[in-house]
Amino acid sequence: MQRFTCAVCSAPLFFENSRCLACGTQLGFHRGERTLAPLDDDGVYRDLEGRSLRRCVNLKLSGCTWLVREEGDECFSCTLTRTRPDDHDTTGLAQFLDAERSKRHLVYELDVLGLPIEDRDRNPERGLAFDLLSSVEEKVVIGHQNGLITIDLAETVDSHREKMRARLDEPYRTMLGHFRHETGHYFEGTLVFSDPDLTERARSIFGDDRASYQDALKRHYAEGAPEDWRREHISTYATMHPYEDFAETFAHYLHICDTVDTALHYGLAEGPGPNSSEDFGDVVRETWIPLSVALNQVNRSMGANDLYPFVLPPSVIAKLDFVHKLRVRVGEPVAGPPA
Incomplete structure (x- = not known):
């Protein structure tokens, strides 16, 4: 993860910041420029190519600050999510926010490393997609099949994750680790077996x-x-x-x-x-x-x-x-x- 600083006041920023805690400037993540960009009073950032960009429609739902071209659009990371909890599932939605944070981190890192991501629009049969499922009412099995990754959102909860870690005698278990592991299956299919x-x-x-x-x-x-x-x-x-x-x-x-x-x-x-x-x-x-x-x-x-x-x-x-x-x-x- 690179070191981010506020373009207005030079204060240090974290990748998930929606605003600078020092000067209050609203921020949006520009995937192409790989920067936390300052937004104007209308919530707009004009990028290096002169385009007017706004934050992803899922800012309130999942905390996503990634910039998009049209107001109301989803960013690339959000479009990779095929399934999320229902609106009435407040527990699942709270966990979904944490899971999406880890997924954005994953996509950012894959971009930095130059690992190519094909979504389901480009490759309907084997493109990368995520089912982020709530296990409040049903059992969810974490896994991968033909580019589709299923994640149990309960893994965002420290007590649940620690219980599973101890039960399986694992030295390490995190939500980001799940995303990285399952994405490994995807890349073995697209880069190795091809x-x-x-x-x-x-x-x-x-x-x-x-x-x-x-x-x-x-x-x-x-x-x-x-x-x-x-x-x-x-x-x-x-x-x-x-x-x-x-x-x-x-x-x-x-x-x-x-x-x-x-x-x-x-x-x-x-x-x-x-x-x-x-x-x-x-x-x-x-x-x-x-x-x-x-x-x-x-x-x-x-x-x-x-x-x-x-x-x-x-x-x-x-x-x-x-x-x-x-x-x-x-x-x-x-x-x-x-x-």
Whole structure:
């Protein structure tokens, strides 16, 4: 996450700010310029191309500040949401606001990394879309199928998420982490399985994805992960099936890129960033490991759990490098209309 400052008074801003807390200027996020832009008294920002832009229609519903061309339009991030809670579901709508915040963060990061997003308008069969569902009245299973990602909004609630984390013996569980993991499935389908050579390369690294997923699922929850799982995998869940190994690796790639990028922008780290090295191992060894160790120590100083409670053996770094080179191969940071 880059460092944002107010264009009017130079006060520091957060990505989700709808106004500057120092001078009161109303703000809108311009996706193409990647800036928190100041709005005039009419709620308008005139961008570098002279277009008059306003905030997304979902400002009050989900806190979205992204700029659009026409008043009443939805921004690109909001259009990716296919299903949301009903208006009468006040609990679900409150959770929806938090989930949308994480989704906007995800879309921002994918743009920065140049990872291409096809929506359902461009690709009705496999385009990226989200069903953000309330589990107040029915069970919701988090998952991905052909570009459609389903999220249980109860995961925005700290007590629920911690209960699930403990029950599944996970060291880390966040809403943003869910979005990153499930999006990993989407990108494996669009970037890896669309290329026979990349598919074979991925199978040599992550395993054969043609193995029965249902059998792997039953085995994982009946037997758990192998005792030596730490030698080859980032998490126990990654051991279940090659699909999950890739998705877990992809999520950690985004964790690392985003945190390193933020630390570099704020002067908290030195070394190569995700856009300055062709070998992601250099980023991990020279920047990420020193930074994550320091951040873990800071958390421990506050009596909190480690910020990054994972170990990265050489085989996992090689998997991260596969994702990195896949991203570098296709990636061009998004620039253009604030759609």
